[in-house]
Amino acid sequence: MNTAQEREEPVVVTLTGCSSEDADAVFRALGRSYSSDRAAHETPRYVSEGHATVWTTTFDVARPRGTPEPVRLAAPVTAELQGGYWAVDRMAAALATSFDVRQEGMDAGDQEKDVQLHLESGVRP
Template sequence: MATVSLTGASKEDAATVFGVLRTAFPTDRPSDDVPQEQPGDRTAVWTAEFEPTQEWIPTDPIPLEGSVSATLQGGYVAVDQLREALDVTFAVDERGTASGDQEKELDLRLTTKR
């Protein structure tokens, strides 16, 4: 299991990223659950958990309106599989990483693949 948190994105771009991951892997969110704007001046953070599997269905590149900051956190294999799925669909710029005994955290910037 790995957690994906998205920030700095429109709700449409967040829905696009989660949609790609939902197509590839089981998630804790129902299929009709989409990111919603929250009132106020706070920065939105959208989060979902995914259970990466060895066999997943890659998707073609999908455009984003802007860039999306994504943090992937979980076991090494799960985080690597999520990153691989994102890398097939979006341009991925790795911004940072933190590793522990059992978990890994990746900070990524996602944009449209050119």
């Protein structure tokens, strides 16, 4: 029987209400701990100025590869996590080591859940 650590455990992370620099800071913080579908050199950028932008990346939380560190954000970020219960909980815990996190909502299904988080700087001035 496979354990969660032996198979892929994807979590889709969607960021809204933030600058491309803050989106990059969040994705880089998570990338220190988990592999993702983003190339290491890839940075979020606006496709169309003046419109709401949503950035999405999928991370595999089954095999952590590093420890997250506190990260500074210029402004709060809204993050939505989607995936299996165990995987979303693990991702939320990783975010809590890098940022001040407040849960704003949660929807649960049979095998997946969707959590909405409010992220603020994990680094104090």
